[in-house]
Amino acid sequence: MTIRSRNVDEAEHQGPRRTSGCRHEPAYAGQAIYSPTTLALYDLVVLGLSNPLVWRCPTRRILRLYDQYVTDNHLDVGVGTGWYLDRCRFPSLAPRIGLMDLNPSSLAAASRRIARYRPEQFRADVLKPVAVEAPAFQSIALTYLLHCLPGSIAQKAVVFDNLAPLLQPGGVIFGATLLRIGVVRSTAARVLMRAYNRKGIFSNEADSVQALRAALDQRFRSVEIDIVGCAALFVARDRRD
Numbered sequence: 001m002t003i004r005s006r007n008v009d010e011a012e013h014q015g016p017r018r019t020s021g022c023r024h025e026p027a028y029a030g031q032a033i034y035s036p037t038t039l040a041l042y043d044l045v046v047l048g049l050s051n052p053l054v055w056r057c058p059t060r061r062i063l064r065l066y067d068q069y070v071t072d073n074h075l076d077v078g079v080g081t082g083w084y085l086d087r088c089r090f091p092s093l094a095p096r097i098g099l100m101d102l103n104p105s106s107l108a109a110a111s112r113r114i115a116r117y118r119p120e121q122f123r124a125d126v127l128k129p130v131a132v133e134a135p136a137f138q139s140i141a142l143t144y145l146l147h148c149l150p151g152s153i154a155q156k157a158v159v160f161d162n163l164a165p166l167l168q169p170g171g172v173i174f175g176a177t178l179l180r181i182g183v184v185r186s187t188a189a190r191v192l193m194r195a196y197n198r199k200g201i202f203s204n205e206a207d208s209v210q211a212l213r214a215a216l217d218q219r220f221r222s223v224e225i226d227i228v229g230c231a232a233l234f235v236a237r238d239r240r241d
């Protein structure tokens with residue numbers, strides 16, 4: 001399957017680089033953990049155990065978000081194993097699906113998982129402007145991506161700007177992210193979040209409900225946020241230009 005995108009700086013200057021291989025890149029740590037081995041354990045550890053028991057946001061609740069908002073022209077960003085795309089109900093039998101990730105192992109795993117839909121693959125760091133040679137999408141999901149990205153919410157929200165050219169007018173952006181501030185966290189959530197932040201797997205020490213709402217309100221006229229455990233489930237539409 002062809003991988004068809006790259007970041008604008010690479011497109012304009014020197015051709016594609018192996019961005020995920022560059023340890024000095026700000027985005028490196030948040031995607032480096034996703035190897036074929038960790039991805040093989042991801043569904044069990046994160047979706048099966050951590051979501052219900054640690055983060056207290058059952059995976060079926062996030063699946064319901066997909067069932068509600070996914071369209072048959074959908075881009076998933078930060079794809080992991082592609083579990084939600086495999087399980088969710090698309091409005092038609094043959095949806096167009098794009099997969100975007102910085103990590104080639106995630107792209108390969110998700111692409112294999114939903115091979116029946118013949119997904120388009122885009123390898124890009126969403127913290128940078130993305131050059132995409134493809135028509136825009138009607139829905140874009142960012143599930144458990146923001147808490148992997150470095151910086152404050154205000155800084156990492158640049159992803160909504162970088163993805164804007166890929167969203168059709170009238171389209172919807174939805175997803176979920178784990179927060180540290182403004183949510184109730186179990187003891188296990190506190191311990192695990194601190195450990196993941198130390199390792200750079202998460203960067204959500206400063207992430208709050210208020211900052212997420214401000215970043216979305218600044219960019220979209222319609223914003224809904226539901227807090228489930230320490231996850232914020234968000235839906236945003238009608239971009240302010």
Ligand SMILES: C[S@@+](CC[C@H](N)C(=O)[O-])C[C@H]1O[C@@H](n2cnc3c(N)ncnc32)[C@H](O)[C@@H]1O
Pocket residue numbers: 027030031032034077078079080081082083084100101102103106124125126127142143144145148149
């Ligand atoms: C925690 S996983 C989420 C997987 C899936 N969405 C889920 O919820 O099960 C985060 C994904 O985001 C990707 N990722 C992390 N940083 C990224 C970046 N800067 N640009 C693009 N993808 C990134 C990782 O490679 C990984 O596939």
